[in-house]
Amino acid sequence: MATGVHDAGGRPMPQKSSTAGSSPRRFGSLLSVLLIPFARRFIAGITLADALETTSALKAGGFLTTLDHLGESVESAEESKIAADQYVVMLRALKERNLDRNVSLKLTQMGLLIDPELCFANMSKIVAAAEETGGFVRVDMEGSDVTQATLDIVNRLKRTRATPVGAVLQAMLRRTPMDVVDLIGRGTTIRLCKGAYKEPAETAYKETPEIRHQFASLAKRLLTSGEYHAIATHDEALIREMIDFARQQGIPPDRFEFQMLLGIRPSFQRQIVSEGWRLRLYVPFGRAWLPYTWRRMREKKENFWFGIKSLFQR
Numbered sequence: 001m002a003t004g005v006h007d008a009g010g011r012p013m014p015q016k017s018s019t020a021g022s023s024p025r026r027f028g029s030l031l032s033v034l035l036i037p038f039a040r041r042f043i044a045g046i047t048l049a050d051a052l053e054t055t056s057a058l059k060a061g062g063f064l065t066t067l068d069h070l071g072e073s074v075e076s077a078e079e080s081k082i083a084a085d086q087y088v089v090m091l092r093a094l095k096e097r098n099l100d101r102n103v104s105l106k107l108t109q110m111g112l113l114i115d116p117e118l119c120f121a122n123m124s125k126i127v128a129a130a131e132e133t134g135g136f137v138r139v140d141m142e143g144s145d146v147t148q149a150t151l152d153i154v155n156r157l158k159r160t161r162a163t164p165v166g167a168v169l170q171a172m173l174r175r176t177p178m179d180v181v182d183l184i185g186r187g188t189t190i191r192l193c194k195g196a197y198k199e200p201a202e203t204a205y206k207e208t209p210e211i212r213h214q215f216a217s218l219a220k221r222l223l224t225s226g227e228y229h230a231i232a233t234h235d236e237a238l239i240r241e242m243i244d245f246a247r248q249q250g251i252p253p254d255r256f257e258f259q260m261l262l263g264i265r266p267s268f269q270r271q272i273v274s275e276g277w278r279l280r281l282y283v284p285f286g287r288a289w290l291p292y293t294w295r296r297m298r299e300k301k302e303n304f305w306f307g308i309k310s311l312f313q314r
């Protein structure tokens, strides 16, 4: 992987001064170099040019995509503004290349924890770029300490039902059924996922069967809402249940989409597309790839061993 973030034409993109650049250092540069072969499975690369190339290949394979410039909580207003500018560059580059102008981002990367007004200003800039390019901005959901603040910003950004911004809700949270009703009422498109954050029992379901049960019932609610929503999971039984449900209800494949992460269950991903369903892949790229890769590695035992093996196969 090359170093430095560059735009589609190879020009350097605005850089964060510390967070993105220091993450690999923080995790140890030797570890990051050794894990590169493993990371290639989950990350489109370091530069925007890498990400555009991957996006273009996925488009040729029949996939929809959403691009994520990796980076989480920023430490200064300056860093958050640079992160926002990077997303504007991404949307314009996607348009230039006639690729899917769909991006995903985290509000802590846009300064939510520094000042919600700063975050709102950064997000307004990105949503304006999405309007200008015919794109779409999906606001990822983080831990339950910022759920309400995140939804407040999405609600403020959504001036009309057509504003190209959408939310993510986590089936593991006890509050999510109420949020589903509220967002459907506002005409906000939702990505439903299980939830990746460690939450206390008073806030979230902790057992897999409960989470899967809530996921299935909320996903069905989304499918019958009349709006276009996204079902994000690699759980084959849940996906098959949604496909059966859509068929029974006469919901055509272009009225919703499945979403999965780049590199996870790729043969199953191809199968879903070959069966005629819409599938959007979440395509992360950027210098802050190590924490993301590390999370994917820890999620599954087989990934962990694959990662360890890759350390010795250079």
Ligand code: FDA
Pocket (backbone or CB within 6 Å): 139, 140, 141, 142, 168, 170, 193, 194, 195, 196, 197, 232, 233, 234, 235, 236, 259, 260, 261, 264, 265, 281, 282, 296, 297, 299, 300, 303
């Ligand atoms: P689950 O973990 O139950 O796994 C089902 C099957 O999928 C496994 O048996 C295995 O075969 C396969 N699998 C899953 N993870 C794998 C891995 N790492 N490696 C190999 N195989 C794996 N979360 C969040 O809190 N906020 C967000 O904004 C998002 N956004 C988001 C976008 C998209 C497109 C996806 C797919 C997911 C998210 N998530 C998320 C993450 C989500 O909450 C959840 O943690 C993961 O998707 C894992 O849960 P699953 O439902 O996929 O299945």
